[in-house]
Amino acid sequence: MGDLASKGIIVTGATRGIGRAIALEAARRGANVAFNYLQSEARAAALKEEIEGLGVRAMAFRADVGDLKAAREMVNAVKREFGAIDGLVNNAGLTRDKLLVMMTEEDWAEVLRVNLTGAFNFARAAAFMMMKAKRGAILNVTSISGLIGMAGQVNYSAAKAGLIGMTKAMAKELGRMGVRVNALALGFIETDMTAALPEENRQAALAMIPLGRFGTVADVAPTAAYLLSDAASYITGAVIQIDGGLAM
Numbered sequence: 371m372g373d374l375a376s377k378g379i380i381v382t383g384a385t386r387g388i389g390r391a392i393a394l395e396a397a398r399r400g401a402n403v404a405f406n407y408l409q410s411e412a413r414a415a416a417l418k419e420e421i422e423g424l425g426v427r428a429m430a431f432r433a434d435v436g437d438l439k440a441a442r443e444m445v446n447a448v449k450r451e452f453g454a455i456d457g458l459v460n461n462a463g464l465t466r467d468k469l470l471v472m473m474t475e476e477d478w479a480e481v482l483r484v485n486l487t488g489a490f491n492f493a494r495a496a497a498f499m500m501m502k503a504k505r506g507a508i509l510n511v512t513s514i515s516g517l518i519g520m521a522g523q524v525n526y527s528a529a530k531a532g533l534i535g536m537t538k539a540m541a542k543e544l545g546r547m548g549v550r551v552n553a554l555a556l557g558f559i560e561t562d563m564t565a566a567l568p569e570e571n572r573q574a575a576l577a578m579i580p581l582g583r584f585g586t587v588a589d590v591a592p593t594a595a596y597l598l599s600d601a602a603s604y605i606t607g608a609v610i611q612i613d614g615g616l617a618m
């Protein structure tokens with residue numbers, strides 16, 4: 371049915387944007403897909419239906435990635451339903467862009483909590499069962515902001531750089547147990563997150579991109595699905611940039 375046939379895959383933050391595209395791509399390739407979200411109840415119901423329409427199973431959870439207990443409950447429920455968790459995509463994320471001198475403790479803490487601790491929570495909840503099964507792939511969605519730093523994103527750059535360190539440490543720790551851990555470092559991808567950027571910033575970003583355009587979710591989802599599949603069985607600890615050449 372496809373290179374992810376019958377695999378059980380969790381995607382965090384899949385009601386919109388990149389997570390949604392990855393969830394659908396995994397389903398198209400035959401995976402059973404579970405996902406969570408924070409607020410978008412109606413979008414979650416629609417996505418669940420769309421995934422099921424592709425002939426695979428779907429589970430939707432309203433669960434904050436920053437809550438370890440909720441992550442554990444979701445992971446255990448998915449394991450019971452799908453039989454195994456073969457893939458985890460830590461995608462849920464948010465920005466609270468501000469200059470350092472304007473940034474509040476809350477802006478700092480919330481961005482770290484969702485982007486970095488959220489990924490820790492889900493990896494913490496899923497890794498043991500992957501280790502026991504001696505197979506699994508974790509994919510952390512990070513940003514070139516974590517590679518090169520972006521003005522106005524001290525909190526986000528720190529969280530996304532943290533995610534890269536976490537990816538490599540996890541890859542070293544889990545490799546011998548058959549679990550691969552990789553990261554996608556994305557540039558500007560057209561989603562709600564980038565739609566919120568002021569036009570001036572969009573134009574400045576565009577001028578820095580060698581391929582001369584923003585990316586789309588269709589530029590991301592196939593690589594994510596590939597990294598979750600057995601075709602990528604010798605790839606771990608990699609940080610793959612999908613950024614139109616911006617951060618080379």
Ligand code: NAP
Pocket residue numbers: 382383384385386387388389406407408409410411433434435436460461462463464484485511512513514555556557558559560561562563564
């Ligand atoms: P988006 O369109 O804003 O969607 C974010 C998704 O995350 C939504 O489904 C949202 O759920 C969910 N979410 C947010 N906070 C959550 C929480 N605490 N618990 C559970 N779910 C939560 O974002 P996107 O642009 O697709 O970004 C996806 C990932 O790619 C993020 O990690 C982002 O940092 C990264 N990234 C994006 C870009 C870009 O240019 N777009 C570039 C580099 C990296 P609700 O719908 O319920 O709010």
